[in-house]
Amino acid sequence: xxxxxxxxxxxAASAFSFLAGASQPEALAEHAAQLDMPAIALADRNGLYGIxxxxxxxxxxxxxxxxxxxxxxxxxxxxxxPASWLPHQCPDEPPRIVLLCSSQTGYQNLCQLITRFKMRExxxxxxxxxxxxxxxxxxxxxxxxxxxxxxxAAALAHGGHREASRLIERLSAIYGxxxxxxxxxxxxxxxxxxxNQSLLRLASSLRLPVIATNGVRYATEKGRELLDxxxxxRHHTSLDQAxxxxxxxxxxxxxxxxxMTTFFSDIHEAIANTRIVSDRLEFTLNxxxxxxxxxxxPNGETMDSFLEKRVEExxxxxxxxxxxxxxxxxxxxxxQHELKLIAKLGFAGYxxxxxxxxxxxxxxxxxxxxxGSAANSAVCYAxxxxxxxxxxxxxxxxxxxxxxxxxxxxxxLDLPSGDQREQIIQYVYERYGQLxxxxxxxxxxxxxRSAAREVGKALGFEEDQLARLASxxxxxxxxxxxxxxxxxxAQAGFDIRHPRIARYLDLCLxxxxxxxxxxxxxxxxxxxxxxxxxxxxxxxASMPGRTVIQWDKEDCADLGLIKVDLLGLGMMAVLKDCIxxxxxxxxxxxxxxxxxxxxxxxxxLCKADTVGMFQVESLAQMASIPQNVxxxxxxxxxxxxx
Amino acid sequence: xxxxxxMGARMIDCLLARVATRALSLASLTVExxxxxxxxxxxxxxxxxxxxxxxxxxxxxxxxxxxxPPQAAVLSLTLTAxxxxxxxxxxxxxxxxxxxxxxxxxxxxxLKAIAGEDRVGSPVLEDSHRSGSFRMEDFSVSGTFATSxxxxxxxxxxxxxxxxxxxxxxxxxxxxxxxxxxxNFEITAAYGPWRSASCWWSSVGWDEDEWDVLAQTGNxxxxxxxxxxxxxxxxxxxxxxxx
Numbered sequence: 115x116x117x118x119x120x121x122x123x124x125x126a127a128s129a130f131s132f133l134a135g136a137s138q139p140e141a142l143a144e145h146a147a148q149l150d151m152p153a154i155a156l157a158d159r160n161g162l163y164g165i166x167x168x169x170x171x172x173x174x175x176x177x178x179x180x181x182x183x184x185x186x187x188x189x190x191x192x193x194x195x196p197a198s199w200l201p202h203q204c205p206d207e208p209p210r211i212v213l214l215c216s217s218q219t220g221y222q223n224l225c226q227l228i229t230r231f232k233m234r235e236x237x238x239x240x241x242x243x244x245x246x247x248x249x250x251x252x253x254x255x256x257x258x259x260x261x262x263x264x265x266x267a268a269a270l271a272h273g274g275h276r277e278a279s280r281l282i283e284r285l286s287a288i289y290g291x292x293x294x295x296x297x298x299x300x301x302x303x304x305x306x307x308x309x310n311q312s313l314l315r316l317a318s319s320l321r322l323p324v325i326a327t328n329g330v331r332y333a334t335e336k337g338r339e340l341l342d343x344x345x346x347x348r349h350h351t352s353l354d355q356a357x358x359x360x361x362x363x364x365x366x367x368x369x370x371x372x373x374m375t376t377f378f379s380d381i382h383e384a385i386a387n388t389r390i391v392s393d394r395l396e397f398t399l400n401x402x403x404x405x406x407x408x409x410x411x412p413n414g415e416t417m418d419s420f421l422e423k424r425v426e427e428x429x430x431x432x433x434x435x436x437x438x439x440x441x442x443x444x445x446x447x448x449x450q451h452e453l454k455l456i457a458k459l460g461f462a463g464y465x466x467x468x469x470x471x472x473x474x475x476x477x478x479x480x481x482x483x484x485x486g487s488a489a490n491s492a493v494c495y496a497x498x499x500x501x502x503x504x505x506x507x508x509x510x511x512x513x514x515x516x517x518x519x520x521x522x523x524x525x526x527l528d529l530p531s532g533d534q535r536e537q538i539i540q541y542v543y544e545r546y547g548q549l550x551x552x553x554x555x556x557x558x559x560x561x562x563r564s565a566a567r568e569v570g571k572a573l574g575f576e577e578d579q580l581a582r583l584a585s586x587x588x589x590x591x592x593x594x595x596x597x598x599x600x601x602x603x604a605q606a607g608f609d610i611r612h613p614r615i616a617r618y619l620d621l622c623l624x625x626x627x628x629x630x631x632x633x634x635x636x637x638x639x640x641x642x643x644x645x646x647x648x649x650x651x652x653x654x655a656s657m658p659g660r661t662v663i664q665w666d667k668e669d670c671a672d673l674g675l676i677k678v679d680l681l682g683l684g685m686m687a688v689l690k691d692c693i694x695x696x697x698x699x700x701x702x703x704x705x706x707x708x709x710x711x712x713x714x715x716x717x718x719l720c721k722a723d724t725v726g727m728f729q730v731e732s733l734a735q736m737a738s739i740p741q742n743v744x745x746x747x748x749x750x751x752x753x754x755x756x
Numbered sequence: 757x758x759x760x761x762x763m764g765a766r767m768i769d770c771l772l773a774r775v776a777t778r779a780l781s782l783a784s785l786t787v788e789x790x791x792x793x794x795x796x797x798x799x800x801x802x803x804x805x806x807x808x809x810x811x812x813x814x815x816x817x818x819x820x821x822x823x824x825p826p827q828a829a830v831l832s833l834t835l836t837a838x839x840x841x842x843x844x845x846x847x848x849x850x851x852x853x854x855x856x857x858x859x860x861x862x863x864x865x866x867l868k869a870i871a872g873e874d875r876v877g878s879p880v881l882e883d884s885h886r887s888g889s890f891r892m893e894d895f896s897v898s899g900t901f902a903t904s905x906x907x908x909x910x911x912x913x914x915x916x917x918x919x920x921x922x923x924x925x926x927x928x929x930x931x932x933x934x935x936x937x938x939x940n941f942e943i944t945a946a947y948g949p950w951r952s953a954s955c956w957w958s959s960v961g962w963d964e965d966e967w968d969v970l971a972q973t974g975n976x977x978x979x980x981x982x983x984x985x986x987x988x989x990x991x992x993x994x995x996x997x998x999x
Contacts, residue, residue: 200883201881301951304968339956342957357882357883357884358883358885362953362954363952363953364953365951573957
């Protein structure tokens with residue numbers, strides 16, 4: 115019997131290869147566990163978009179998650195396409211190699227490599243590395259030459275052994291002896307086998323090791339159908355017209371050790387090497403190497419001491435005079451308690467960075483306001499990040515920051531929408547460098563309606579039929595028991611047992627939640643003074659002047675990256691006008707941090723007469739009978755992703 | 757048919773007279789018939805070269821209607837035409853005589869009427885993973901000739917159309933012997949399976965394994981051939997010989 119631990123899949127791409135893979139990273143990790151595979155490597159196209167989810171699921175499933183990526187390389191020809199005498203629509207694309215991280219240095223190099231070629235582009239695009247880039251960021255990486263997307267495959271087809279040999283020697287010089295493996299894949303194709311025989315001869319003549327992979331694009335065979343649909347979407351065609359763009363069979367699923375050993379029964383070395391390489395891949399996301407942001411402080415100061423001084427100044431300003439004077443001692447005790455925990459957890463830099471943003475806003479006349487649980491912190495109040503007095507209102511600091519909860523502080527800043535918010539975002543880029551700060555990503559996934567349209571197009575449905583089918587799918591995220599696609603189709607008179615409709619429905623359902631492309635979060639920024647590109651790859655956003663990391667906010671939270679939310683809010687501009695106009699017309703100064711209690715406000719809320727009132731005007735809120743304002747704005751919350 | 761052609765001939769005469777006054781010819785003829793029951797029947801006749809030959813055009817019309825007869829009684833007939841420049845070909849004194857385009861058109865139309873529309877023309881490979889798939893396109897002569905040197909073919913595949921069903925004996929999932937209606941073959945080497953499975957979304961989908969085999973007949977003759985197993989029906993066929 116085959117020992118399942120004998121084979122490790124080292125070349126698997128997920129749906130985070132964006133329309134070039136058909137399974138979630140979690141599904142790959144889960145299926146690897148079902149196959150008793152000890153480890154699996156994720157290598158998505160030009161990115162590390164899915165590694166956080168992959169790592170989390172692999173950890174849960176007891177599988178070691180290796181991290182890597184398929185990297186496009188320019189200036190060494192194009193990817194292999196069918197022979198010129200065969201009709202096909204395959205476009206010219208740069209070939210790709212697989213890079214796997216063997217150490218933290220390797221991971222940092224991979225992040226920097228991807229950032230380098232992505233940021234070289236002036237707009238959001240795939241991009242490709244140069245050989246010089248590969249050379250600069252080669253340490254700690256193991257290179258597999260790839261399958262049919264490999265530059266070696268194209269070189270063998272166009273230039274024969276001599277050309278392939280020259281290219282392999284070049285890669286070997288970049289990655290060093292022992293870090294380059296000639297990759298063999300067997301998908302039951304004649305031309306692929308012919309290439310394998312050539313690679314075996316090259317491996318023997320150049321004394322290089324070979325390695326078996328399956329160039330996985332989906333977890334199980336069923337995933338092939340979705341991959342074909344994705345291929346048609348990527349190439350703007352339909353399944354009937356796609357021809358050789360599609361895969362010739364369904365053999366790119368995750369195969370068990372037994373299957374792979376059978377396929378490579380004549381090249382046992384190729385299977386054995388997967389385990390050897392897996393053992394060498396010591397890096398996991400457990401040791402990401404991320405450090406909390408550093409804030410530059412004057413000589414002789416630490417970030418903790420500098421923060422303490424700024425907070426003391428703030429406490430004196432907030433509580434030193436007027437009605438709040440009696441709370442001064444209590445406030446001092448509270449900030450000491452908070453500062454102790456902040457110092458213990460090493461978050462001083464983060465608070466100083468946010469304070470610095472507040473200072474910038476104040477100097478430039480931009481109204482800024484912290485929102486959410488930050489209002490429970492006396493330190494935030496003293497630093498003028500928030501305007502609610504947590505000492506006077508006896509708010510619980512532990513709701514914001516709690517050592518036992520293992521969560522990072524999350525400070526959301528509300529800013530006036532438009533130019534002023536953009537001014538702050540650009541200040542952050544300028545202050546921390548292009549490679550030190552970036553927006554968090556927003557993964558745009560397929561939902562009911564978009565899946566219904568795209569699958570319909572792929573199956574060649576007419577436009578009016580498509581519109582009719584898509585209109586059956588609800589708009590809203592919330593789903594009742596009967597609010598399913600199948601139910602809607604049945605209600606609309608479609609026979610969901612008809613093979614064509616059943617196939618369509620099945621594809622639509624399977625496509626749900628699979629990523630389509632990368633967007634940017636509305637305001638979340640990650641700051642990592644000068645070193646963010648060693649933690650996560652950064653790329654251009656569609657919006658000019660913006661850059662985005664390859665993870666969304668949930669991934670950042672899972673991997674311990676702290677972010678600042680710079681949210682645009684039209685109401686902030688209205689508040690700013692009020693602060694200026696009320697003294698001018700009524701002779702009264704307004705301090706947002708010391709607003710008087712007004713019974714009329716509560717009375718209006720209780721009457722649900724809140725149309726046009728920010729934060730409290732939704733139907734859900736109007737339908738509630740509020741006991742106080744925090745209940746009213748706190749209850750209706752969107753759900754967190756599981 | 758006769759009455760249709762009688763009407764058609766008169767209409768062609770009119771069209772010819774109109775294009776001739778402008779020194780043009782007929783490049784295409786569109787025949788549209790209104791049928792009993794409200795349906796329409798439309799055919800387009802496109803000769804290889806624009807023509808003014810009434811007899812030739814009428815013959816094409818006859819063959820087209822014979823190949824695609826209307827499915828109900830014809831209530832009305834409309835003929836529309838597209839004009840084109842008359843063909844002017846300078847013949848060389850010593851150049852071999854080419855067949856007349858009009859005669860070729862009539863011959864092809866006749867062949868189509870006998871063999872079927874999709875079985876006459878030039879074979880063109882299709883953009884599909886299906887092994888050996890092709891479609892027929894109309895004959896056309898392009899003005900350019902291949903100039904690039906292509907490497908001589910290493911091996912030719914002689915396809916059997918239609919393929920021959922065979923019975924195959926397996927040994928450990930590999931074909932070991934097969935039998936066609938006349939002979940037994942012992943397989944001495946088998947390479948494969950090469951799997952092709954696609955068009956899963958339609959009724960013409962396939963799921964097949966191909967085997968390249970070297971086989972010996974009883975009299976010691978060795979042949980290299982291509983065996984295909986239809987995995988959905990579990991049927992084998994001899995698809996081609998390697999020359």
